[in-house]
Amino acid sequence: MTPLLELDDIHVHLGGRKRWFQPDIPPVKAVGGVTLTVAAGEILGLVGESGCGKTTLGRTVLGLQRETRGSIRLRGKTVSGARPRDARKLRRAIQYVHQDPGAALDPWWSIGHSLEEGLVITGHGERSRRREIIEQALAAVGLDPTAQRRYPHEFSGGQLRRIGLARILMLDPDIVILDEPTSGLDMSVQATVLNLLLEIRARRDLTYLFISHDLSVVRRLCDRVAVMYLGRIVELAPAASLFERALHPYAQALLAAAPRLEPGESRTIAIRGEPPSAARLPAGCLFAGRCPYAEPACRTEEQVLQAVAPGHEVACRRWREIAAGAPPTAAAA
Ligand SMILES: Nc1ncnc2c1ncn2[C@@H]1O[C@H](COP(=O)(O)OP(=O)(O)OP(=O)(O)O)[C@@H](O)[C@H]1O
Ligand code: SF4
Ligand SMILES: [Mg+2]
The missing domain is CATH 3.40.50.300 (P-loop containing nucleotide triphosphate hydrolases)
Structure with a gap:
């Protein structure tokens, strides 16, 4: 598939x-x-x-x-x-729920206004159906339709996350x-938000x-x-x-x-x-400078993911020895 x-x-x-x-x-x-x-x-x-x-x-x-x-x-x-x-x-x-949901909302706009704007910008939903779509999305995240008339500062952090989620659910x-x-x-x-995420999924x-x-x-x-x-x-x-x-x-x-x-x-x-700085990356394994198991060869050989078990991939040339209990190298002691 x-x-x-x-x-x-x-x-x-x-x-x-x-x-x-x-x-x-x-x-x-x-x-x-x-x-x-x-x-x-x-x-x-x-x-x-x-x-x-x-x-x-x-x-x-x-x-x-x-x-x-x-x-x-x-x-x-x-x-x-x-x-x-x-x-x-x-x-x-593909949609994105921002780390700070408040930042995605205009503080001067009611929640209803912000959500409607989201639909307009993305060309989702005809005008006559927008109210209905917004109400459905709010209900999906456990919020009352009256939330539309309120402003971002009137909500708690958890409620703002729900609004952030409602905002993208409308876009299907x-x-x-x-x-x-x-x-x-x-x-x-946090637990409530996680359960809601699972339920919506x-x-x-x-x-x-x-x-x-x-x-x-x-x-x-x-x-x-x-x-x-x-x-x-x-x-x-x-x-x-x-x-x-x-x-x-x-x-x-x-x-x-x-x-x-x-x-x-x-x-x-x-x-x-x-x-190391992402602007000046070293040669070889990028973790070598901090790795307790680093050997000289780690600093020259670039590491790419290799399959070690079904569905399991690792980018480390020494994974087998480390899994078998190899001790840290003297260089890192
Ligand atoms: N606009 C930018 N210009 C230059 N460098 C940037 C820019 N945005 C991010 N970076 C750099 O790109 C790298 C990756 O940043 P990114 O924000 O993706 O990390 P992150 O894993 O999401 O970090 P965090 O857990 O702190 O959110 C960092 O070194 C960061 O400083
Ligand atoms: S042991 Fe693995 S992770 Fe550590 S430096 Fe070598 S290749 Fe990188
Ligand atoms: Mg980040």
């Missing part, structure tokens, strides 16, 4: 500029060769340290950011290579990119790309998880396998504390040092 979404060797370079009589500013290689398929109905988690390129990848899939290289197919049809305006049209079936998407959908919410509200047959720092939520919600480091996927596996036995040293460090995490609790990653 054709996968719903296919990313093939996606690269995204941001910024960078040529200057007169001064060294050029190199672009940031925010995404450096992501190949990934997403099946209809699945929830794919995207995790990794801040700045590893999760949002950039999400924006690129959406068509808001143009890919520098690589191709994107939606239901087998190529939708990449177009200018951002055309790319969004081709990818209407197939794939929803959820960028940190529960950050900043307290635990009980089941009812509407949706597919989610779920970007999150909260590993306990990712573990609970996602079918598969992609671990990103410096713009690349270093491990891709069914959530259960990954949380049970991550194989890539970076994924291991990232997930080490996760099984004991309570919902809503987040911890900083216990990895030494800082990642």
